[in-house]
Amino acid sequence: MSYETYFQNNREKHLAELKEWLAIPSISALSEHKPDMVKAAQWLVDKIKQAGLEHVELHETKGHPIITADYLHAPGKPTVLVYGHYDVQPVDPLNLWVTPPFEPDIRDGKLYARGSTDDKGQLFLHIKALEAIIKEEGTLPVNIKLCVEGEEEISSANLPGFLEANKEKLAADAILISDTSLLEKGKPAISTGLRGLCALELHVDTANTDLHSGTYGGGVPNALHAIVSLLASLHDDKGRVTVEGFYDGVPDISPLMKEEFQKLNLNEEQLRESLGLEQLYGEEGFTFVERTGARPTLELNGVYGGFQGEGSKTVIPKEAHAKITCRLVGNQDPAAVLENIKRHLHSHIQPGAKLTIKDGEKARAFNIDPSHRMLQLAADAYEDVYGVRALFTKDGGSIPIVETFSRVLGAPAVLMGFGLPDENLHAPNEHFNLENFDKGLLTIVSYLKRI
Structure with missing residues (x-):
């Protein structure tokens, strides 16, 4: 059976499971939701076990639990550490939600709920992709480790210490993270820098x-x-x-990065008009994408x-x-x-x-050379599924834990996101386009096989 057929046959089951998880209000910033944080973590532990991964552990911290697991049956093959988070942002203002934030609803090919794209929905793709490969082939093509936290939305206070204390346990050849977005519909991107x-x-x-x-x-x-x-x-x-x-x-912007920025084909005049500005403004001598990504x-x-x-x-x-x-x-x-x-x-x-x-x-910036093999293979995997090779970008925002992971474990971080920029993460009516839910599963399978 092809993976496309497998995921299509299991699509309703997978979406029903994701809805269960999204219905748990795991808001890390609000103390009254501490029981929900534990419930959301335990739900994930059960699904990781069902997927066939091993040594699944729930680690207590001074804050919210950290989950680890692995599947290490590919001697001589690379080890990939998958990172994600199960905590979500508060939902205010509640009156702007069309449907309640913790009552997941599918409308117009989009799954609406708090956490649907940031980051439960994207993390869920990895669990189901791994489960599919184990079920279809009896094993995985690479060694896999998981590290999932519940404090990303509140600055990951307890994760850096956990990483330092568990370097050997979490050692990997690459860190795979899906907590970013495509450039736009049908145009995948891999971030090579976070400010x-x-x-x-x-x-x-x-x-x-x-x-x-x-x-x-x-x-x-x-x-x-x-x-x-x-x-x-x-x-x-x-x-x-x-x-x-x-x-x-x-650093100076490298010729390779300048070339990638140019491929984005950003229309600055159109951007200016969309923002209702008389003109854009910033450091002289740089384009908008250079100012917002690399300066x-x-x-x-x-x-x-x-x-x-x-x-x-x-x-x-x-x-x-x-x-x-x-x-x-x-x-x-x-x-x-x-x-x-x-x-x-x-x-x-x-x-x-x-x-x-x-x-x-x-927080320090994160940077990686786009020519790194692990990133080039990721761009190829996107092309396998989307028909378009991913472009390399630099994001203006900050995800401090990415730099921490890469530095502490000494491994490249591969940012393979499947969200879209307009999916209202951190805002009312957060949603996840199901086209990228479907393609994301296939892209992850392709990437692991290519590695």
């Missing part, structure tokens, strides 16, 4: 109270004036970050202070606040970037204003 991240909040204080702008205006520092001039000092008029040392560790950024996420109610209130604010995040690339060290920014801010604060800075999260 790192660092964040900070800053607070500017002046007088011990708000002051009357008539009585004191022109004679005392204004917290809003101080913060505006301070934030303006972070970029020059060509969109480049002015912080000394900010670009340390930023670092420093962005203001929130600036606030002073009177914001209706009408006028003539005060000089005593305090102002801002939130900043940076997306990092290459070998930028997030801790060093933060220190350089803080040094810049302290040296540019206006006289009479006091600056306080609070560090936020930090």
